[in-house]
Amino acid sequence: MTKSQDHVLAIDAMGGDAGPKAVVEGVAYAIQRGLKNKIIFFGDKAQLEPLIAAAPETRDAEIRHADNVVSMTDKPMHVLRRGRDTSMWAAVTAVSEGEVSAVVSGGNTGALMAVSRKQLGMIEGVDRPAVTALWPTPRGRSVVLDVGANVDADENQLVQFAIMGEAFFRALTEVERPTVGLLNVGAEDLKGHELIRTAARVLREADPDMSFHGFVEGNDISKGTVDVVVTDGFTGNVALKSAEGAARLLGEWIKQTLTGSLNAKLGALMMAPGLKKLKDRMDPGSNNGGVFLGINGIVVKSHGGADARGVASAVNMAASLANRPFRDEIISTVQAVMERRARLSDAKETTVKAAVV
Amino acid sequence: MTKSQDHVLAIDAMGGDAGPKAVVEGVAYAIQRGLKNKIIFFGDKAQLEPLIAAAPETRDAEIRHADNVVSMTDKPMHVLRRGRDTSMWAAVTAVSEGEVSAVVSGGNTGALMAVSRKQLGMIEGVDRPAVTALWPTPRGRSVVLDVGANVDADENQLVQFAIMGEAFFRALTEVERPTVGLLNVGAEDLKGHELIRTAARVLREADPDMSFHGFVEGNDISKGTVDVVVTDGFTGNVALKSAEGAARLLGEWIKQTLTGSLNAKLGALMMAPGLKKLKDRMDPGSNNGGVFLGINGIVVKSHGGADARGVASAVNMAASLANRPFRDEIISTVQAVMERRARLSDAKETTVKAAVV
Structure with missing residues (x-):
């Protein structure tokens, strides 16, 4: 080694x-x-x-x-x-x-x-690259991908993003089995696009080694519900920038609160160590670095x-x-999952045909 | 009256x-x-x-x-x-x-x-409903739609959402000409889905009365770049919940900062009026209320x-x-824009045919 x-x-x-x-x-x-x-x-x-x-x-x-x-x-x-x-x-x-x-x-x-x-x-078996972003959570940070390499992603690409994101998170944190979720919307009668549902099925059936959580919603990202949040580049980019924008507005309001009066300024001095920590937590620099996976x-x-x-x-x-060895891991997992997926699809067709006959 | x-x-x-x-x-x-x-x-x-x-x-x-x-x-x-x-x-x-x-x-x-x-x-001429959300900005608040009635929207539906969102904002705030933007991603070579580009073109050409700003990105929402942010229900739902999640995490961190030590608690007392204002600004209740437009x-x-x-x-x-009279406004504007759109398309086809001949 x-x-x-x-x-x-x-x-x-x-x-x-x-x-x-x-x-x-x-x-x-x-x-x-x-x-x-x-x-x-x-x-x-x-x-x-x-x-x-x-x-x-x-x-x-x-x-x-x-x-x-x-x-x-x-x-x-x-x-x-x-x-x-x-x-x-x-x-x-x-x-x-x-x-x-x-x-x-x-x-x-x-x-x-x-x-x-x-x-x-490109890595063999991966159709398209995905860009990662680190996202702060109460537990540390999660990774979200794709945040902008492609404006859309089909079900196979989402599956590949999930595999790559999981390997990336493991390499970065040494967490052995990171949890993975697919970003979706929650309302009852509109549980996401068909292709997100298909991607979820493939991950469940064809990647038994993955700790796949299922669907997560926008608010789950900051909660740290899963380690790896998978979505297409359009949605991921909008989610990331919307949250950054909200955080920046809140940061501005906090600043106004801390400097709004002489008393507030004195109060801010008294909580200086805590404010230093808050500032560090809110510093986008500590989450800097996006990887071009794939x-x-x-x-x-x-x-x-x-x-x-x-x-x-x-x-x-x-x-x-x-x-x-995260690149080798991606290559072998993508290959194995896509092969298993093909076999599962074949098996289903055979079952359907048998049922029809 | x-x-x-x-x-x-x-x-x-x-x-x-x-x-x-x-x-x-x-x-x-x-x-x-x-x-x-x-x-x-x-x-x-x-x-x-x-x-x-x-x-x-x-x-x-x-x-x-x-x-x-x-x-x-x-x-x-x-x-x-x-x-x-x-x-x-x-x-x-x-x-x-x-x-x-x-x-x-x-x-x-x-x-x-x-x-x-x-x-x-449904209102005559509107294909599908859209749900609105109010979003705090430095200028007050903007409206975002659709935040979850439909998982997708074609170009005509986005145009209808824009018309309805504009009328809604005017009725709510009495701002005479609210500005309208289409939510998109900014990276150079992937300026959004084709259908968002088409919707932008239709709004520019067929609704000359609208103060249409063009594309905005996720971070523009909290900046208040436009009064009305238009997107499909999937993206809007994810944007809203991602930002809410980030705001909640920050709120938790602020609370920890204010109560982290005895000094911090005393400091918090000294800035009590400012903190009250911050709390009011962060209160989701003040932005409660989503309308089923359409x-x-x-x-x-x-x-x-x-x-x-x-x-x-x-x-x-x-x-x-x-x-x-915001419902009457929606009915007449949707009708006028869709008619103009049809005429513009006809005119284009005629021009193309003439060019071919």
């Missing part, structure tokens, strides 16, 4: 709105807190050298110079055609060439997805606006996935 | 988990704060009489006895077949008979929808768990809608 430090991580240092400074500081922050993997930064050498010199934790990191940068407004097709000299392209290509085990980028999501699909391809290689998308702590979360996520 | 007090409101007093007490107290609360409409309570006379005696504001209300109650677990089909002696049935029927202008019920949503469709039918009559669904203040919100909503 390879040791975790053998797994090298490629960091696209030029992605993100905050520029390479937040990226290098984020890697330094992760190393301070125990990250052991070797790091290769991809980007502009002239900008990176002084940043690395200023962050002694990163002194063992390597720099790979890239002349160019993918901008946040570049169209994915444009990057595919003309982006070979960018830091993003070089960092992803280091995965496809086997030089590194995972890549982290805070750049343009559409371009990162397009370059990853082109350079790494891509044949580990690609972690960091939020473009992430600060050093946020970048560190994404880098640690890449390390957790690189250090564990 | 009829005066607002001419519009009688039917109240299903037996709906809701909290029983008739919260309902009667809610009506009393609304009357205290200026509600002028005449009220008819439908329900068990023996239970209602002492409650009304205890709430002097309601002394002018009438009681219509009903022997039976729709339970929260009754199937809609069962209620349609055997529910004629229930308070819900009698209250809705009072609308169809023209005796009252609107009905409020905290009962079983599926049953209320089924009875309303059967007894009141039903040919005003039906307001109150939350089953609503307290007196929550019931009052739903009753005030029913009064606002009853007192204004």
Whole structure:
């Protein structure tokens, strides 16, 4: 078995709105807190050298110079055609060439997805990629997928998302049997789309090893009812952004409450330790990092606006996935479930025919 | 023009988990704060009489006895077949008979929808009903629809939801030209389903009177980017419940912060007025009341768990809608837009044919 430090991580240092400074500081922050993997930064050498010199934790990191940068407004097709000299392209290509085990980028999501699909391809048996998001719960955090790679998903894709999400959660948390739920609506006479019901049936019948909970509703996500919440990219994106928007509005109201009067300000001082904890809990940075599951290689998308702590979360996520056999698990489970599914469908048809005869 | 007090409101007093007490107290609360409409309570006379005696504001209300109650677990089909002696049935029927202008019920949503469709039918030109939800924003509140009447919606239905939501918002707030947005996802290469794009085009071309903003994303809802957010019932239900879940988790964390230590408790005392305001803002009761738009009559669904203040919100909503000509507006706008849409499609086909020839 390879040791975790053998797994090298490629960091696209030029992605993100905050520029390479937040990226290098984020890697330094992760190393301070125990990250052991070797790091290769991809980007502009002239900008990176002084940043690395200023962050002694990163002194063992390597720099790979890239002349160019993918901008946040570049169209994915444009990057595919003309982006070979960018830091993003070089960092992803280091995965496809086997030089590194995972890549982290805070750049343009559409371009990162397009370059990853082109350079790494899909895992065998998986139709489409899904993007993950971490979601805070009273028990820690859950993972929701897909939050935006595709606007829809058929029943087979939902089943594949469930398998990939479960393997992802296990690799990230070392929880042996994460629970999985399919996002649905609850009202009596409209229990979801037909295809969600089919996906639930397939998961129950064809994946006996999965701890499949059944359907969950929107409010179950923040409750932590299950570890892995599966949905299509349209619904997942709307759920995530709606909840983020509500949390931001509440955060604004809390701020107004704490600064609304002199007394309130004094009161806020008295609860400073608790407020610090509340702020940490509400910090989106601690949940930063979305993985492109289904891509044949580990690609972690960091939020473009992430600060050093946020970048560190994404880098640690890449390390957790690189250090564990989660991709092999996805390949073998997807294959087994899809085969079992085919056999079950055949068996049903045979039974139906027998009944008709 | 009829005066607002001419519009009688039917109240299903037996709906809701909290029983008739919260309902009667809610009506009393609304009357205290200026509600002028005449009220008819439908329900068990023996239970209602002492409650009304205890709430002097309601002394002018009438009681219509009903022997039976729709339970929260009754199937809609069962209620349609055997529910004629229930308070819900009698209250809705009072609308169809023209005796009252609107009905409020905290009962079983599926049953209320089924009875309303059967007894009141649909507004001419509207294919399907949509359920509204009020959503707090920094500017006050927005309306989101559909939050659960249907699991999907085609482009014509989305257009109808937009027209109905706009008329509803105007009736509720007296804002003359509410802004309307279609809920979508933002990522570059996956701008939503085809049918959402078609709905946007129809709204732009065929409803020149509407202040149509275009697409909005999940986080725009809490920002108050538009007054009316239009989506299908599956997405709307997930968005609403996901945001409610996140708000509840944050509320729990705030509570822990305020009571985490003796100092924190003292600090909380010092900011008591601000915390009271925060609590009021976070109170779901103040946004209670979902309307079944598209039903040919005003039906307001109150939350089953609503307290007196929550019931009052739903009753005030029913009064606002009853007192204004919003149903006539929906009928004429839907008809005009659908006719214009047909003409525009014809014109396009003609142009295409001409181009081909």
